[in-house]
Amino acid sequence: MRYRRLGSTGTVVSTLCLGTMTFGNETDEAGSHAQLDRFVEAGGTFLDTAxxxxxxxxEEIVGRWLRGRPGVRDNLVIATKGRFPMGEGGNDAGLSRLHLTKALDASLGRLGVDAIDLYQAHAWDPMTPIEETLRFFDDAVRAGKIRYVGVSNFVGWQLQKAVLLARFAGLAPIVTVQPQYNLLARDIEHEVMPVCVNEGIGILPWSPLGGGWLTGKYRRDDLPTGATRLGENPNRGVEAYAGRNAAEQTWQVVDAVRAIAESRGVSMAAVSLAWLVDRPAVTSVILGARTVEQLDDNLTAADLVLTDDERARLDEASAPRVADYPYGRAGVDQQARRLPA
Ligand SMILES: NC(=O)c1ccc[n+]([C@@H]2O[C@H](COP(=O)([O-])OP(=O)(O)OC[C@H]3O[C@@H](n4cnc5c(N)ncnc54)[C@H](OP(=O)(O)O)[C@@H]3O)[C@@H](O)[C@H]2O)c1
Incomplete structure (x- = not known):
């Protein structure tokens, strides 16, 4: 396992983080606990829930696992999130001080911990001034309930606004952003990633395998079937990836990943995850697994480093399609400036 600083903080985390979105859903409690044990055995130190x-x-499943293994919590960095509805009332969602106060206390209770290491706004809230949210986070840091602040699913202007407001108001800084990012979805490279590179924010990519597409389990002209996330809802899978990015490019990416996996004698999941771990500003990639076997496969990425040539082949196959302006050639040329010779 490799380790890295969490954004620009002095806290260190494993470059693979265990996501827990399947817990209590596709994965039962025993299976979830088995994944947590396996992850820690492999040297993992970073957990993400919501x-x-x-x-x-x-969160309750993670809390019971922590209680059953005294001492394990001390070596972990635990992240969770608040923002999405936890009830039907108007104040059971959002980034308001009112909702987040309740949401944070409820997360602390379910996890059974004194403090959350990284507390994240799960998405932007158009009804709450971001100043209110940032002040809430700062108060929670001062109260000892959270240690670091992160956001998730913010677009570029939202992230830059939050980063600068926190800095100039002397509030707890935004240290990470958690966006969707994988070889089939590189949209964050236009706006979010440059903010992160410039501001020293760590990126925590979610859905690193595109919900399973990048493991090679789905094949051309063959709709997913069986007990898989996409198999249970085949149209969602095809629309989210093959449809949205143009089917041909999706297969081009899958073929490029497969060729590198075969030549290195590793799995396609390992290649896809290794590409992400070494992208600019990435701190840690959030793994998702339904079974311990899948997690084992994904953990083989822990020590895999791709060559420059392999990275270039993946970059090229997955290059986001953009018009010349403002993200393509014309936009880049317009911003160029050189010193006089
Ligand atoms: N902030 C957010 O809004 C947000 C959103 C989504 C996720 N997340 C975080 O990111 C984590 C990971 O997201 P994700 O679950 O979407 O990740 P993912 O890696 O893109 O997809 C995981 C799914 O792919 C399949 N899979 C994984 N490894 C496999 C392997 N080695 N071989 C074959 N199939 C494999 C499994 O589904 P099947 O077996 O069912 O096909 C698994 O549940 C979540 O747990 C959560 O912590 C955050």
């Missing part, structure tokens, strides 16, 4: 995963059950 209040909304299985409506609190994911």
């Amino acid at each position: 209040d909304v995963y299985s409506r609190g059950i994911s």
Whole structure:
């Protein structure tokens, strides 16, 4: 396992983080605990959950696992999130001080910990001024309930605004952002990643395998079937990846990953995850697994480093399609400036 600083903080985490979105959903409690044990054995030190995963059950499963293994909590960095609805009322969702106060206390209770190491706004809230949210986070840090602040699913302007407001108001800084990022979805490279590189924010990619597409389990002209996330809802899978990115490019990426996996004698999941771990500003990649066997496969990425040539082949096959302006050639040329010779 490799380790890295969490954004620009002095805290260190494993470059693979265990996501817990399947816990209490596709994965039962025993299976979830087996994944947590396996992850820690492999040297993993970073867990990601959210209040909304299985409506609190994911956090409860993690909490019972922590209670059953005295001492394990001390070596872990635990992240959770608040923002999505946890009830039907108008104040059971959002980034308001009112909702987050309740949401944070409920997460602390379910996890059974004194403090959450990384507390994240799960998405932007158009109804709450971000100043209110940032002040809430800062108060929670001062109260000892959270240690670091992160956000998730923010677009570029939202992230930059939050980062600068926190800095100039002297509030706890945003240290990480958690966006969707994988070889089939590189949209964050236009706006979010440059903010992160410039501001020293750590990226925590979610759905690193595109929900399973990048493991090679889905094949051309062959709709997913059986007990898989996409198999249970085949149209969602095809629309989210093959449809959205143009089917041909999706297969081009899958073929490029397969060729490298075969030549290195490793799995396609390992290649896809290793590409992500070494992208600019990435701190730690959030793994998702339904079974311990899948987790084992994904953990083989822990020590895999791709060559420059392998990275270039993956970069090329997965290159986001953009018009010349403002993200393509014309936009880049417009911003160029050189010193006089
Ligand atoms: N902040 C957010 O809004 C947000 C959103 C989504 C996720 N997340 C976080 O990111 C984590 C990971 O997301 P994700 O679950 O979508 O990740 P993912 O790696 O893209 O997809 C995981 C799914 O792919 C399949 N899979 C994984 N490894 C496999 C392998 N080695 N071989 C074959 N199939 C494999 C499994 O589904 P099947 O076996 O069922 O096909 C598994 O549940 C979550 O647990 C959560 O912590 C955050």
